[in-house]
Amino acid sequence: MSGVVVIIGAGQGGLQAAISLRQNGHEGPVILLGDEPGLPYQRPPLSKAYMFDGNEEALALRPESFLAAKQIDYRPATAARAIDRAARQVVTDAGRIAYDHLILATGARNLRPPLPGIERTVDLRTLADARVLRRRLAAPRRFAVIGGGFIGLEFAAVARKLGHEVVLAEAGPRLMARAVSPQMSQDFADMHRALGTDLRLADPVAAVTGEGMVLTSGAVVEADDVLLAAGVRPNTELAEDAGLEAANGIWVDGQLTTADPAISALGDCAAFPDARSGRRVRLESVQAATDHARHIAARLTGGNLPGYAAVPWFWSDQADWKLQIAGLAMPEDRAEQPAPHVVFRFDGHDRLTAVETINGPRIHMKARKAMAAGPVDAAQARDLLS
Numbered sequence: 001m002s003g004v005v006v007i008i009g010a011g012q013g014g015l016q017a018a019i020s021l022r023q024n025g026h027e028g029p030v031i032l033l034g035d036e037p038g039l040p041y042q043r044p045p046l047s048k049a050y051m052f053d054g055n056e057e058a059l060a061l062r063p064e065s066f067l068a069a070k071q072i073d074y075r076p077a078t079a080a081r082a083i084d085r086a087a088r089q090v091v092t093d094a095g096r097i098a099y100d101h102l103i104l105a106t107g108a109r110n111l112r113p114p115l116p117g118i119e120r121t122v123d124l125r126t127l128a129d130a131r132v133l134r135r136r137l138a139a140p141r142r143f144a145v146i147g148g149g150f151i152g153l154e155f156a157a158v159a160r161k162l163g164h165e166v167v168l169a170e171a172g173p174r175l176m177a178r179a180v181s182p183q184m185s186q187d188f189a190d191m192h193r194a195l196g197t198d199l200r201l202a203d204p205v206a207a208v209t210g211e212g213m214v215l216t217s218g219a220v221v222e223a224d225d226v227l228l229a230a231g232v233r234p235n236t237e238l239a240e241d242a243g244l245e246a247a248n249g250i251w252v253d254g255q256l257t258t259a260d261p262a263i264s265a266l267g268d269c270a271a272f273p274d275a276r277s278g279r280r281v282r283l284e285s286v287q288a289a290t291d292h293a294r295h296i297a298a299r300l301t302g303g304n305l306p307g308y309a310a311v312p313w314f315w316s317d318q319a320d321w322k323l324q325i326a327g328l329a330m331p332e333d334r335a336e337q338p339a340p341h342v343v344f345r346f347d348g349h350d351r352l353t354a355v356e357t358i359n360g361p362r363i364h365m366k367a368r369k370a371m372a373a374g375p376v377d378a379a380q381a382r383d384l385l386s
């Protein structure tokens with residue numbers, strides 16, 4: 001394909017798609033639309049290093065000179081308002097942009113539960129959010145956090161390290177429940193409590209007030225700031241308004257193409273068939289966004305490809321612990337702890353579906369390699385420890 005590729009969303013996946021198109025020899029125009037100002041940046045440091053060092057330069061994914069050299073037509077602060085599929089055009093406030101292929105890389109936004117006082121909370125999704133939050137870390141404060149997922153916990157660890165008071169409320173009975181085994185949840189709960197974070201599990205927030213928050217149990221948590229970290233919802237509206245199917249993500253096939261062959265979707269906004277479980281999943285990770293982008297670019301420049309089948313992986317830094325997950329476990333997958341800070345997950349056929357480690361990069365890398373090579377049984381899984 002040698003025509004115009006328009007990419008909506010200039011985050012981790014959108015920029016990678018543009019770069020990979022050029023790396024694969026695409027010579028036609030590549031137009032990258034982002035609704036945020038400034039250069040495309042990475043989000044992971046926002047809840048980690050950036051909170052300590054405030055280094056915004058370190059966040060940029062590529063310098064402006066790189067975009068110019070690669071002839072990536074990056075248009076910041078330019079939101080796509082609509083997709084006209086019949087005319088193959090994207091509508092922006094500055095006019096219409098014609099495409100031959102369109103890549104949707106619109107990411108996700110913070111989920112806002114319909115709680116009284118929710119408008120009083122602060123978010124941690126964008127650089128603009130992170131700037132606000134970081135300023136508040138400058139003086140001793142009491143922070144309340146809604147949500148015991150990765151972002152809430154990473155922020156809690158940072159705030160404790162800087163000497164602030166932190167109360168974190170999680171609606172469910174355990175931390176990071178969507179992503180890790182009960183054993184890992186427990187290890188992390190113990191670690192955060194040892195850091196001094198006041199964890200309130202299985203006690204959903206009922207309201208946010210001028211003084212902090214009130215939990216369903218009736219407990220009152222006094223706080224100067226309440227961070228909302230209760231998950232995200234994918235930005236699917238553009239696709240849905242254009243008649244494309246979406247349910248927890250824009251639906252794509254094993255080639256990451258929507259029902260319209262001229263439109264692909266990737267990253268946080270895309271729901272794709274997981275090659276191993278066969279289920280439709282949506283992942284929120286740098287790995288998924290960038291591997292999706294590489295796959296789409298290879299397809300657009302090279303033709304026939306086997307279906308997308310990259311092994312998912314993820315990391316989260318919380319205090320001195322680096323959690324790494326190789327693979328993708330389904331909620332019902334059995335968990336086994338063969339060594340401290342290592343958990344194997346197995347499906348109903350005793351195939352390894354995920355390996356969770358804390359500060360175990362070697363095992364993590366071996367697991368990724370082994371799972372990429374083919375199914376791994378229980379005996380082969382034990383070899384990962386040696």
Ligand SMILES: Cc1cc2nc3c(=O)[nH]c(=O)nc-3n(C[C@H](O)[C@H](O)[C@H](O)COP(=O)(O)OP(=O)(O)OC[C@H]3O[C@@H](n4cnc5c(N)ncnc54)[C@H](O)[C@@H]3O)c2cc1C
Pocket residue numbers: 008009010011012013014033034035036042043044045046047078079080081105106107108124125126151235238266267268269283284285286287289313314315316317
């Ligand atoms: C604080 C934080 C910490 C994280 N830590 C980790 C981590 O440790 N490890 C990890 O793997 N992942 C982490 N993630 C998740 C990771 O950043 C995302 O999964 C990844 O950025 C997804 O890439 P994406 O391209 O799909 O979306 P994004 O990078 O979010 O980019 C989407 C972009 O599209 C823009 N957009 C949306 N609609 C439009 C429109 N209509 N027109 C133009 N532009 C539009 C959005 O504003 C955004 O800039 C973290 C995320 C956050 C917020």
